[in-house]
Amino acid sequence: MKRWLIVLLLVISMTLVMAGTASANGGPHGDYTATTDSCAGCHRAHTATGQNLLVANSTYSLCMSCHGSSGTGANTNVEDGLYLSSRDDSLANQDVGAANTPDNAPLLGGGFVNYRGTAVTSTHDPTGTTNQAWGAGGERGQLGTIDDNMDCASCHDPHGSGNYRIIKETINGVSISVSQVDEGSAKDYDTPHWPANISNVCGACHDPYQHATNDTSSYTHAVDVTYSGSTSYTDANGTSVSVPLAANNTLVCSTCHLAHGTSASMEGYAANSDLPTGGDSALLREDNRGVCQACHQK
Ligand code: HEC
Ligand code: HEC
Ligand code: HEC
Ligand code: HEC
Ligand code: HEC
Ligand code: HEC
Numbered sequence: 590m591k592r593w594l595i596v597l598l599l600v601i602s603m604t605l606v607m608a609g610t611a612s613a614n615g616g617p618h619g620d621y622t623a624t625t626d627s628c629a630g631c632h633r634a635h636t637a638t639g640q641n642l643l644v645a646n647s648t649y650s651l652c653m654s655c656h657g658s659s660g661t662g663a664n665t666n667v668e669d670g671l672y673l674s675s676r677d678d679s680l681a682n683q684d685v686g687a688a689n690t691p692d693n694a695p696l697l698g699g700g701f702v703n704y705r706g707t708a709v710t711s712t713h714d715p716t717g718t719t720n721q722a723w724g725a726g727g728e729r730g731q732l733g734t735i736d737d738n739m740d741c742a743s744c745h746d747p748h749g750s751g752n753y754r755i756i757k758e759t760i761n762g763v764s765i766s767v768s769q770v771d772e773g774s775a776k777d778y779d780t781p782h783w784p785a786n787i788s789n790v791c792g793a794c795h796d797p798y799q800h801a802t803n804d805t806s807s808y809t810h811a812v813d814v815t816y817s818g819s820t821s822y823t824d825a826n827g828t829s830v831s832v833p834l835a836a837n838n839t840l841v842c843s844t845c846h847l848a849h850g851t852s853a854s855m856e857g858y859a860a861n862s863d864l865p866t867g868g869d870s871a872l873l874r875e876d877n878r879g880v881c882q883a884c885h886q887k
Contacts, residue, residue: 615685615776616655616663616677619749630662631747649716652741658702664690665778667849670700672778688775696778699847699872710870712850715741724795725761729809735761735794744790744848753784760793770836783835783843788812791842798842816840822886830879845880846872853879 614620617627631651632642645651655662655677658669664676664686674692695705701712717740725733737743746757752767759765768784792799801813815838821831835841853870859877873880881887 614749614755618747618755621748647717648740648742652715652747665696667696667698668700668702670696670698670704670849672696686776686778689773689777690775690779694779696849697781697847698849699851699874701850704847704850704852707852709850709852710854711872713848713872714739715849722794724797727797729797729807753787756790760790763793763796765789765793781833781835781843783833783841785813785836785839785841787835787843788841790848791846812840812842812844814840816884818884819886820883822882822884824882830875830883832874832880832883845874847874848872853877 617630621627631644633644634642637643639646639648639651641648643651645654653668654660656665656667658666660666661676664673666673666676672686672690672692672694674687674690699712700709701715702709717738720735720738721732722735722739723730723732725735727733735743741747742757744757744760745755747755749755750758751769752758752765753769754767756765756767767787767790770782770784772782788799798809799812800809801811803809803811816834817838820834821829823829832844834844851870851872851874853873853876855870855873855877857877875883
């Protein structure tokens with residue numbers, strides 16, 4: 590091959606690699622240049638109002654200034670669990686989702702206050718007030734302590750990361766990998782394209798729940814296994830339920846649970862679940878035990 594052709598091909602492939610890297614994070618999160626303006630969106634050197642030199646009094650309120658229901662700097666409104674396609678216009682050229690995500694689409698993570706237009710019935714608490722997680726460092730069904738009070742930055746790295754959805758590379762002291770996936774030319778915030786290892790984010794705090802088989806001391810539903818049957822079911826009344834799988838037909842925590850919060854309703858036996866505090870909706874994506882029927886269709 591002619592030398593100039595090799596050089597040309599190298600230049601083209603480097604440009605592609607760099608373009609790929611530039612779109613991996615999104616918004617003000619990472620891929621910073623040496624003379625970036627981004628730091629100043631969240632930090633002030635002398636006039637900060639919160640710890641870590643933040644421009645807000647907590648990590649939670651900083652994130653919500655853009656991602657909250659009255660935020661203006663991000664299209665992903667995590668309070669109402671909605672993608673609002675015109676909200677990040679103030680951040681020119683940082684719109685990373687609109688090509689794939691319709692306006693008003695429900696977000697993959699669910700919502701912290703409302704989801705699908707209804708008030709939530711359970712959420713992860715992102716306000717920095719609890720460090721007690723089920724199973725942490727111990728047994729399923731028992732609360733244990735994680736390394737710090739949980740807030741948005743317990744799971745996400747605001748400076749970007751090599752993981753899917755800027756999931757932190759170390760959570761609760763555990764180093765984890767949640768592979769980036771190819772969502773095409775833009776992010777898709779309403780249709781799952783999960784990597785097969787997405788359960789790792791949950792296992793970082795709820796370690797004993799992440800099992801491919803029952804363990805010797807107690808029983809738990811398998812995760813991180815392949816499932817090739819149907820994942821949706823419609824009953825005689827026409828009510829439909831369905832659950833998503835991750836890459837390679839992998840059954841993951843997110844097949845049954847939402848990461849942020851759900852508005853699913855629980856009645857009867859389902860309201861009396863084995864949550865040690867008494868039943869709530871345990872971040873489940875369907876009403877009652879719709880998640881079970883989606884696959885088992887009993
Ligand atoms: C989207 C908001 C945001 C942007 C943009 C941002 N940071 Fe941060 N930064 C945070 C938050 C939130 C924390 C606290 C993280 C935590 O609680 O774990 C933090 C923590 C830090 C820390 C202390 C902890 C650590 O990770 O070392 C440093 C240093 C830092 N940021 C530097 C920067 C610099 C330099 C830039 C620009 C290149 C920048 N940040 C851009 C939100 C941001
Ligand atoms: C317990 C871990 C955890 C906490 C706490 C958390 N997130 Fe997430 N977040 C995730 C995961 C996992 C996803 C990916 C959801 C998916 O694709 O199914 C996600 C997705 C997102 C997305 C993309 C939109 C979506 O819903 O898929 C945004 C934006 C986001 N989180 C912001 C936040 C903010 C802001 C906070 C704090 C108010 C927060 N997150 C707290 C784990 C967490
Ligand atoms: C200055 C505004 C701003 C602040 C503050 C901010 N974000 Fe973002 N964030 C964005 C924008 C813009 C995007 C691109 C997607 C969109 O438009 O919602 C984004 C995207 C994200 C995503 C999705 C990343 C991906 O890979 O798709 C996550 C997760 C996220 N932010 C978490 C956080 C967390 C956690 C905080 C607080 C520590 C925070 N953000 C603070 C503007 C902001
Ligand atoms: C940073 C640590 C951390 C990570 C990562 C994490 N959790 Fe949690 N989780 C907690 C804490 C703390 C609680 C209890 C306090 C609360 O309800 O927010 C909790 C509570 C829960 C609950 C019970 C909610 C209820 O209704 O009481 C479920 C279900 C759950 N987590 C599932 C998950 C799943 C699924 C993932 C992965 C998407 C995950 N967790 C990732 C810390 C974590
Ligand atoms: C097949 C569906 C399914 C999968 C997969 C699943 N869960 Fe659950 N999870 C549930 C249901 C249903 C509940 C409510 C309690 C019950 O009825 O068993 C629950 C409850 C929980 C709770 C609340 C405490 C408790 O023990 O009841 C935590 C924490 C939790 N799950 C974490 C996880 C994590 C972490 C993963 C992945 C490693 C995971 N779950 C995978 C269905 C599932
Ligand atoms: C994504 C599809 C899927 C969903 C959703 C699902 N299951 Fe399963 N279930 C499976 C698969 C696959 C296995 C076989 C796991 C293995 O042994 O490899 C299984 C196994 C089981 C078993 C046999 C366990 C054993 O030890 O032999 C029971 C009981 C069960 N599931 C109940 C439930 C209940 C209850 C729910 C709702 C909380 C549920 N499943 C949700 C796919 C699913």
